[in-house]
Amino acid sequence: MSTLITLVKMQLQEKLNFKRIEISKHALFNFILSVLVALLKFAFVTVLCYAFILVAKMFSLFQYFNIVPQSVMSLIFIVMLIASTLSCTIGLTKALYYSRDNAVLLTLPATPMQTFLSKIIIFYIFELKRSLSFIVPLFLAYYFLHGYEPVYYFWMLLCFAFIAMFTVALGALLSIPGMWIANVFNQHKLLQHICLILLVGGVVGALVYAISLIPTDIDFFEQSGKIKLALQRFFDGFAYYNPNAFLGEAKHLRPVYNLTLLVLGGDGFAPFSLGGSIIRLLILLGAILLLALCAVFIVKPLFYKMASTPFEYKKKKVKAKSNIPFNKKIASLVHEFRIAFKTQERMFANVGILISIPVLVMFLNKIFAAMNVAEFGEHMIVTFNILIILLIALNANVYAASVYSRDGRSSYLMKTQPTHPIYLIIAKLVPNTLFVTLSFIITGFVIANLTHVSAGDTVMLMLGLYFVYLTHLLMCAESDIMNPQTEIYATVGNNDSNPNETKSTAIAFGAAFVIALIIMGLLFLKENQNVYLKLMLVALAVLCRKVYVFASKIKLYFKEK
């Protein structure tokens, strides 16, 4: 047992990045602060959930009666459960079969079973942590609002402890097909790329199709009755055996509905049905036991086999390629593009930005187009379009606030390159900027087609916003050069509390709100013409100034004495 605890402690220390606190001068203070912040976050999310349930109850958002049915909680629970299971499956597939530390762990004086269990326990702890971030506050708020007895709060926590166990056990079992899929993709890179493109294309196509189905006439006041009825029928679909229920197939989700009832202690008509809840708990325990047995007898041997197979000999033979010399000015650009396309995280983030801005703007404007808005409403629509585009684009820039520090101690190598550092500095920013540029172009088409803004005005508006984006990008990059965080990235790795990133996020929000408000104000002044032209020109002037300041600072910073 002590070996298992040691193994868990060891891995937990690595995963929770304790080193970050240890290397700080004020270790105890930082620890207390992080605990306090976690508690505040928990309280904040609980208050938000409480407000949501209260508003839903007061305005009868989901039912004709003043209640929030358990089926609403169940729907949220289903989404969270699916997300957790997916996350656990992917994480466990990586940790059990592909993690390089498995080979090291097996050399320790512990049995394979202990090593296997330590991995599962780590995931269980993280699953519990994830539950505390949203789903527990949500149910806690539900409990508060419905006046549950204090003893039932312990029941809820107990239920979530078992549900987390169930999710991890299910994830462990699903990790086997996960590994098969991963193996197929690893061996056939082309297939992986095709599948990814098809998946992304399919998701975008489905989203655009779903958006196109939005009715052309929306009036929340007039149609509130119809909307409520549709919602009620939808929620009845998986809560009751209602043959007329909308989306009747949802009845297959009744097991999850029963999990919700387990946490809530009944179907709402009786405040807490202990008998029914205990039966549900026993069924859940049975399912966990079954999954755990599968994990021990099927997953563990596979884990042991994979972990004990040396990976050094499994390297694929790589075809030798001749070295192509590039112009030294564009060599860094090619290098950065390769990194951007080959780093999964960056690629997902970039594709996410490329898709999210146009799709979100399209959805927003499709909804606005279905509303019969007044002149004031039209100005509001433009303002919110600007706000949403800037919020997403500027927050994507936060990456630039640590782009040079991420190289850790090797970041100074920039000075050793046989070219001016400005090329290297700019090259690091280009790949992300390219994706945002494409995103802006597509968004421009969406705005020109779905809003009352004319094509010419749209071009000026989008150019203006693009100049704002570039200015903020340079600002972020400059903050990282002037105040580098290389030491933290060199020792701890990913830094959650980089002051440059925090500052960039704050500026992103501030700038987005200020610009949106200024445009709204200008649009209201009727005698004020050419608002978008003014925005474009002012943004261009600010960008020119920023480029000048940025270049000057780079020259000064990299000046050799």
Place this chain on the structure above:
Amino acid sequence: MKKSVVILIALIYAASIVLVGYLGLKAKTYNDVYPVERLEILNEYSEMPNTGDKYITFNPKDGEEPTLQFECRVLPDNATDKKIIYKLASDCTIATISEGGLLTFLPDQIDSVSSLTVYIYANQNPAVQEEVIVYFIP
């Protein structure tokens, strides 16, 4: 992007829909009456050079029913009461007109070229009216 930032943007996104839905909509008036402003005759007609009176020359061919269907448009299009009333002079004996504006000549009563005046009123406001003289050529 940090999770908290994504959540904040999502909240602002949802709030924007709610705000435009509550504050930006056009004011709606219920049970409002939109009066008839004008009637427009859709049949092909001519106008007298001096007086500007509208007239239609009706010359049915052999075997053709001596009927003429009047078609009118009520303006504005969203007028509350779009009903139209068609009338002939009370002493008119050579034709009848139905509620739907179908003018039927009685050839037995007509020897030579005859004329009559059709009065077209808006049901909501009889002051809004049109007059058309119809010349019947047997």
